[in-house]
Amino acid sequence: MAPTILVLNGPNLNILGTREPDVYGHETMAEIEAACAKRASALGLTVEFRQSNSEGELVDWVQGARNGYAGLIVNAGAYTHTSVALLDALLACDVPVIEVHLSNIFQRDDFRHHSYVSKAARGLICGFGGFGYEMALDAAARMLGTTRE
Numbered sequence: 042m043a044p045t046i047l048v049l050n051g052p053n054l055n056i057l058g059t060r061e062p063d064v065y066g067h068e069t070m071a072e073i074e075a076a077c078a079k080r081a082s083a084l085g086l087t088v089e090f091r092q093s094n095s096e097g098e099l100v101d102w103v104q105g106a107r108n109g110y111a112g113l114i115v116n117a118g119a120y121t122h123t124s125v126a127l128l129d130a131l132l133a134c135d136v137p138v139i140e141v142h143l144s145n146i147f148q149r150d151d152f153r154h155h156s157y158v159s160k161a162a163r164g165l166i167c168g169f170g171g172f173g174y175e176m177a178l179d180a181a182a183r184m185l186g187t188t189r190e
């Protein structure tokens with residue numbers, strides 16, 4: 042069976058498509074998920090997408106990732122810049138973590154330049170919109186050895 046990558050999305054990412062499209066683009070989360078499912082299957086992976094506006098729910102999901110998931114792709118939204126609780130969960134999860142942001146956080150407000158998630162992540166992809174999730178899947182496939190691409 043193909044290894045499964047859990048893709049976790051934080052607050053306000055459920056309203057992608059209409060949320061500040063000049064910053065985040067017009068693509069919806071459902072469209073990003075569909076593109077990722079297609080890319081994952083070409084890479085010998087499967088994906089499971091989740092989104093929550095609640096910090097505690099995201100922490101619960103990260104804690105559960107060790108049960109059955111080969112990797113974690115995380116766009117923690119604003120919790121990226123605030124949540125030590127999420128960092129602690131990611132440090133303890135024993136699953137490789139790849140951090141993704143739609144926007145280039147380093148071109149934006151100063152408070153977005155620091156990421157707690159980065160301390161637990163193998164790498165960070167930002168600034169490529171929804172395509173960044175597909176790039177993260179490519180990285181996961183390389184790390185897990187499911188592709189030679």
Ligand code: DQA
Binds near residue numbers: 054119120141145153
């Ligand atoms: C974001 C960047 C964060 O600073 C912001 O709070 C988000 C989205 C991104 O994907 O670009 O909610 O994570």
